[in-house]
Amino acid sequence: xxxxxxxxxxxxxxxxxxxxxxxxxxxxxxxxxxxxxxxxxxxxxxxxxxxxxxxxxxxxxxxxxxxxxxxxxxxxxxxxxxxxxxxxxxxxxxxxxxxxxxxxxxxxxxxxxxxxxxxxxxxxxxxxxxxxxxxxxxxxxxxxxxxxxxxxxxxxxxxxxxxxxxxxxxxxxxxxxxxxxxxxxxxxxxxxxxxxxxxxxxxxxxxxxxxxxxxxxxxxxxxxxxxxxxxxxxxxxxxxxxxxxxxxxxxxxxxxxxxxxxxxxxxxxxxxxxxxxxxxxxxxxxxxxxxxxxxxxxxxxxxxxxxxxxxxxxx
Amino acid sequence: xxxxxxxxxxxxxxxxxxxxxxxxxxxxxxxxxxxxxxxxxxxxxxxxxxxxxxxxxxxxxxxxxxxxxxxxxxxxxxxxxxxxxxxxxxxxxxxxxxxxxxxxxxxxxxxxxxxxxxxxxxxxxxxxxxxxxxxxxxxxxxxxxxxxxxxxxxxxxxxxxxxxxxxxxxxxxxxxxxxxxxxxxxxxxxxxxxxxxxxxxxxxxxxxxxxxxxxxxxxxxxxxxxxxxxxxxxxxxxxxxxxxxxxxxxxxxxxxxxxxxxxxxxxxxxxxxxxxxxxxxxxxxxxxxxxxxxxxxxxxxxxxxxxxxxxxxxx
Numbered sequence: 001x002x003x004x005x006x007x008x009x010x011x012x013x014x015x016x017x018x019x020x021x022x023x024x025x026x027x028x029x030x031x032x033x034x035x036x037x038x039x040x041x042x043x044x045x046x047x048x049x050x051x052x053x054x055x056x057x058x059x060x061x062x063x064x065x066x067x068x069x070x071x072x073x074x075x076x077x078x079x080x081x082x083x084x085x086x087x088x089x090x091x092x093x094x095x096x097x098x099x100x101x102x103x104x105x106x107x108x109x110x111x112x113x114x115x116x117x118x119x120x121x122x123x124x125x126x127x128x129x130x131x132x133x134x135x136x137x138x139x140x141x142x143x144x145x146x147x148x149x150x151x152x153x154x155x156x157x158x159x160x161x162x163x164x165x166x167x168x169x170x171x172x173x174x175x176x177x178x179x180x181x182x183x184x185x186x187x188x189x190x191x192x193x194x195x196x197x198x199x200x201x202x203x204x205x206x207x208x209x210x211x212x213x214x215x216x217x218x219x220x221x222x223x224x225x226x227x228x229x230x231x232x233x234x235x236x237x238x239x240x241x242x243x244x245x246x247x248x249x250x251x252x253x254x255x256x257x258x259x260x261x262x263x264x265x266x267x268x269x270x271x272x273x274x275x276x277x278x279x280x281x282x283x284x285x286x287x288x289x290x291x292x293x294x295x296x297x298x299x300x301x302x303x304x305x306x307x308x309x310x311x312x313x314x315x
Numbered sequence: 316x317x318x319x320x321x322x323x324x325x326x327x328x329x330x331x332x333x334x335x336x337x338x339x340x341x342x343x344x345x346x347x348x349x350x351x352x353x354x355x356x357x358x359x360x361x362x363x364x365x366x367x368x369x370x371x372x373x374x375x376x377x378x379x380x381x382x383x384x385x386x387x388x389x390x391x392x393x394x395x396x397x398x399x400x401x402x403x404x405x406x407x408x409x410x411x412x413x414x415x416x417x418x419x420x421x422x423x424x425x426x427x428x429x430x431x432x433x434x435x436x437x438x439x440x441x442x443x444x445x446x447x448x449x450x451x452x453x454x455x456x457x458x459x460x461x462x463x464x465x466x467x468x469x470x471x472x473x474x475x476x477x478x479x480x481x482x483x484x485x486x487x488x489x490x491x492x493x494x495x496x497x498x499x500x501x502x503x504x505x506x507x508x509x510x511x512x513x514x515x516x517x518x519x520x521x522x523x524x525x526x527x528x529x530x531x532x533x534x535x536x537x538x539x540x541x542x543x544x545x546x547x548x549x550x551x552x553x554x555x556x557x558x559x560x561x562x563x564x565x566x567x568x569x570x571x572x573x574x575x576x577x578x579x580x581x582x583x584x585x586x587x588x589x590x591x592x593x594x595x596x597x598x599x600x601x602x603x604x605x606x607x608x609x610x611x612x613x614x615x616x617x618x619x620x621x622x623x624x625x626x627x628x629x630x
Contacts, residue, residue, distance in 0.1 A: 158473060159473055160505045160506060161501070161506075162498045162502070164501075165491065166487075166489075166491040166492045169484040169491065170484070172474070172484040173481040173482070173484035173488065176481040182479075183477045186476070186479075191475055191556075191560055192560060192562050193561055193562065194561070195561060198520055202517050202520060241506075244506075246508055247509045270502070
């Protein structure tokens with residue numbers, strides 16, 4: 001059932017022993033949402049905890065700085081920025097069937113929770129968390145502001161992606177005034193690259209291919225590149241956006257080879273094509289301009305199917 | 316003499332036949348400021364014109380879409396985002412000695428105009444133009460909003476540089492609500508790279524050198540790279556920021572070879588060093604985190620002097 005911001009705030013205020021779930025392969029938005037909510041619940045003297053099926057990437061370690069060590073049997077489970085049960089991953093599958101509240105901004109949210117607050121006009125789940133926390137009457141501390149800023153900045157590409165709205169900027173202004181450590185966060189997330197990242201970026205750019213007069217571009221990230229550059233998982237953020245950045249490209253695709261030889265595919269689109277529709281060819285989905293899927297197909301076959309789906313979208 | 320926003324607005328409202336000057340090698344902020352002011356003056360039925368010593372780069376061509384073809388003897392001259400007379404360039408040197416009003420956000424503004432409105436806390440001159448235009452009681456049309464958004468977004472690195480403040484975001488929110496064409500502007504300015512740009516970026520990264528345990532990094536952009544990639548002047552925007560983006564780098568320097576064999580140098584700093592102080596070694600200047608200078612020294616000698624100045628700043 002869909003609920004409002006006010007109802008979501010009421011649910012949280014009326015509960016205790018609250019478990020907060022982030023999605024697997026966590027990003028700044030799911031973690032920023034989870035920790036902002038955690039600190040807001042602490043402010044209401046609630047017992048609460050954040051869990052995630054995968055480790056927190058090092059660049060987001062600061063989000064959990066104020067976390068308390070607790071152990072409890074949850075009486076209320078909240079998932080943040082988690083569009084489907086599957087995205088909780090195996091480690092959290094026990095909780096997947098009993099999520100009480102989901103707060104999310106994905107158009108394709110599957111409605112798996114008892115109650116869902118979803119707004120696909122929000123650039124980030126953190127925009128919704130900002131509204132919920134204000135509705136809970138919790139003061140936005142510097143710590144909470146830094147968590148919310150992290151989610152908003154990462155999901156909006158630091159305010160450059162088309163999901164950014166006037167409201168996104170208004171919230172960012174409020175968070176900066178509330179003490180978000182935004183200069184450091186921006187520098188670490190958007191203005192710093194490791195030498196390994198620079199090296200792998202050059203190698204990925206060397207694999208660029210084009211079709212349909214340059215309207216479709218794709219690139220590959222192989223296990224070999226990871227090995228010879230020493231780049232870590234957390235250093236690959238944003239590589240998926242590279243092919244779409246090239247002038248004239250309307251559909252940009254990256255195929256990332258996994259350790260088991262399968263491919264994780266990211267699709268980014270400019271103005272015309274529906275990225276989620278292209279990813280449906282391998283049972284994936286996501287947003288209109290950014291979507292993903294996975295396949296066990298060999299590389300050439302995967303590219304062929306993706307190109308066919310992309311061409312259909314461009315027609 | 317320094318004047319306030321209110322006084323600047325009064326001067327503009329009380330004058331007619333107004334000439335607006337942009338600095339040479341124009342960027343989004345000087346052009347966005349100039350055209351926003353032009354359209355605001357049109358709204359007050361003034362005769363006005365923008366001039367610049369160099370051509371408008373193609374990615375900023377949209378700014379002048381609403382320009383009228385006029386010819387007049389100016390009775391009032393305004394310079395926007397122009398820190399010194401010298402930055403007007405040779406083509407505008409006749410006007411350089413008789414600037415009535417300068418609106419600028421550079422700490423080092425030389426006070427060459429009869430009256431100067433300067434605020435070095437503003438991320439962009441366009442932040443000041445926004446305040447002046449509102450004070451002039453001119454409605455912010457979509458066209459004016461697009462000009463102001465362009466300047467703010469380019470000078471703040473699309474809100475990721477440390478000069479961004481809560482006010483920067485508040486103004487961005489207002490401009491988006493006023494109809495700024497921000498999705499297209501962001502895509503063209505921050506999310507699109509030509510193939511030539513991608514190629515030259517790879518070549519520049521190949522020249523990276525490090526000193527002081529990776530705290531200083533420098534790179535070179537040669538005339539040969541421009542020739543073999545076919546990259547145009549307007550495709551080099553942001554290359555100056557590359558060395559500073561590397562993890563651990565506190566001073567990032569680029570040396571760009573000019574057609575006459577001289578070097579144009581850009582310095583970017585992280586938290587400690589003063590970029591303007593480093594550029595003073597060759598008589599240059601700018602902001603605390605971003606500055607520039609030029610030299611006729613040979614490459615090795617230029618690097619040596621810059622490194623010495625950078626080391627002194629890091630001490």
